[in-house]
Amino acid sequence: MASLFVHKKTKPWGLEWRSSINYLTFVVGLGIGTDTLVYGLPVAVIPYQLDIWGYTDLSSRTGWLMFAFAVGICIGTIIAAWISERYNTRRLPMLAGMVGLIGSIIMFMLAPTYAVLVVARVLQGLASAIIWTVGVALICDAVPPNKVGQQMGYALMGLNLGAVCAPPIGGALYAKFGFYAPFYFGIALSLLDLITRFLVIEPQDAKPWLEKIQQPADSEAQPTSEGDSEDKSLEKDGPAPEGDTIVSPVVTMEEDRSWRPIMEMLRHRLTWVGAFNMLAYGMVTPSINATLPLRLWDVFGFDSTIVGLIYIAIVVPSCFAGVLSGKMADKWGSKWIAVLYFGAAIPWYGLLIIPKLPLDIVALAFQSFFLQGTVSPIMRDFFTVAMEVKGVGFAHVFAIFNMSYAIAAAIGPVIGSNMYDHLSDGWLAVCVFCIACMIAGIIVTLIFSGKSEKEAA
Template sequence: MISSTRNRPWGLVWRSHVWFVTAVVFLGIFTDLFFYTVAIPVVPFRLESLGYKNASALTGWLLFAFSGGLVLSTPPISWFSEKISSRRMPMLIGLLGLIGAQIMFMLAPVYWLMALARVLQGISSTVVWTVGLSLLSDSSPKSKLGQHLGIAMSGISTASVLAPPIGGALYDKLGFHAPFIFSLGVVTLDIAGRMLVIERKDALKWGIDPAAESDPGSATPASTEDKDAATVAEEGGTATSNEFQEKPSEKDATGAIIAHGVSDSLPEDTAEQVRRLSFMEVLGVIFRSKRALAAIFNALLYGISYTAQEPTFPLRLQDAYGQSPLKVGILYIPIVVPTLLSGFISGKISDKTGSGLICTIVFLLAIPWPLIMIIHRNFALIITSAVFAFFFLAGALTPITTELDSVARLNPGIGFTHVYGAFNMAYGLGSAVGPLIGGQLYDHVENGWAAVMGLSSGICLIAALVCFFFTDDPPPVKRIFGL
């Protein structure tokens, strides 16, 4: 039933609009990654000041603690988030947890407490990713989901560009606590965004559907007729035809249908019959879906490939080209900045052609550049190759998440937080083992740099084949060859 206009929230249209939701999710991802990344350049110095040796190895285990917390917390958080009707409340709780973990890490006098803070930060990060991406899928028109996911995902690259130089400069000038205090200031905007955002299930009560293919605030029944259900009843009319087509049922008001992520792809009578699946039933659906398994496997491969280069690329620049840590940090800016656009571009293409083809293409285009980076001749060559390698690899993330959105929409009972939780778990596992694999290869193999780059190219080849044969419906192999 359409709610009375007397209780209509102020700014309903723009606060529920998909672009505002996209901005809120972008800010959430940016804040999460900023909290994580701002400490990386200063933690080794902090450990040394506390009297610890092997600061580099201990820093690596702190990164592993973050990923461990993320991976282990993903199943219960995804399950709980899908059981309740609100997306905004878990996001606010996750943000409070993130703040608490950052303060604990900043004030920790011993290593084990720093590790515990990183675990708690990983748990909070799970909420940001799974619930935030689910909120965006709820509010986005299906035909434009890729570009909105691409914009939201660019929060990763933005934080990667800004956090390390800011963290290093603040540490150098003001001490260890300064980067963390600055990050707590950044979170103010994030809090405001999460407090203001209106979820789709709530906007539907006033006849506003942000996921509609047309402008959600321009032609909805509630806004054009300016009549609520009570007025219709007084006039002796009934809400027939399309007048209140988007009105939520009692189940909608609690989020029981919309939380499935399939209400907009099923007929109304079918959507009413959708029931929540048990945990084992959800796993069964996901493991029986080739598309879901392909996307989850590629998220794992992406995490390994991307993070295996994080600890080794700076060392390569230092060892082979004599670059100082300060210059390495500056060189990362032109390398990472182009990735701000890659997710949006691949998402835009994914909306038009499907996720399978663009996923295959970006992974194929990412293959040659790590191999070129093995060549030790020209410093400009390795930097240029790194720009293209990171650009194309970052472009794979959007079609992977878009594919998981499609899985949720096409499988009644599967919610967005279920599939994004699976993505988060796979990516978290990849980002946990990636730095360890990269570091071990670089340190213990005779030509460690070549081994890391060869591993990255090989992973991209495997991911491209997975996309080509198993992603989208029909997959690219059938669309091209008719197999």
């Protein structure tokens, strides 16, 4: 697919900052945050709205809406990975994903029945898959291998900020202005995100212009002696500042349309370690989201506004978990960092069994911090697979990442919400289920993970 920038006769406006690592990471992080916020805006209000409409089994119906979202992710991930790698473009799929997200918000907002809510959630999942898969691949295109975990962590701050802001904003807007208000807010934020995506210049599109800019500077700075020549060479080969524009893509993927690279990717052990750990992560988060508002309602009598405020206390500490674990994974490898964060989350699910509000808030905050910290090491595993398997693109490996989460997000909330609705002590069962997922992640990582044969960093 032809680039919108490479064939221009004049240098694109703002070329350096529009193609820089920092701006690309910001755009991806904003997209992830917007997607998460739009997904989470109705979470704190859906049970109450369904109750107003006269539905029963509220937790189960909320869980099925999350299942519908996961189905959309499965469909959208395949489409996004194929288009992004087939036509070697990130920008256009990113734009299409955000337009689709806006459309799904409008459909959900105007849905007259529960069935239409389900269809809207499927479409939102499809758009979300495109935003995630292509966005993460764009970061991998631009970022040096030894900083991938760190930059992923920065982008994942959008995930945590979206999770922080969505419940309180959704609950407050719903309580004061009614059902439509949270969706108006989501549409406005999505339009802002769309504008930032229009400004993106992909690394491969920026490369010819940056080389043209560099050539005159290089010719003017020709060394006058052999010693000067060596000094200039060392300066040029040294590491660029973190915020500088990438002059050439770090990884050049040779186009290979056969199935062989895909099969090699599926045989790589880190593919399955990352996929399983994403399943463990994805089972827990939707299970908690599907049941926590009802738990707080049943035990403490809290309405959607107070539930939203409690979510702030839960998620704020986790905003920097991904950056911290990402830097640690870049330095020491992903295996032990994943084990550390999975293990550190376990005790806090045990404390959630005790119905004491201050203790519950502290426990929820710590489980969220350690759980979110597992994502950066998992993403680094997928990055390593793409670096080691020739012919596999970043969108391919992160399609597996998305599919794993989608499967877990489809199963997790259904299991959690049905346990909560139909067992005598449903909340205890949900907490034990979360602990089992963490233990499974530790076991698989310890047995099958390890130092890569060709260290990506």
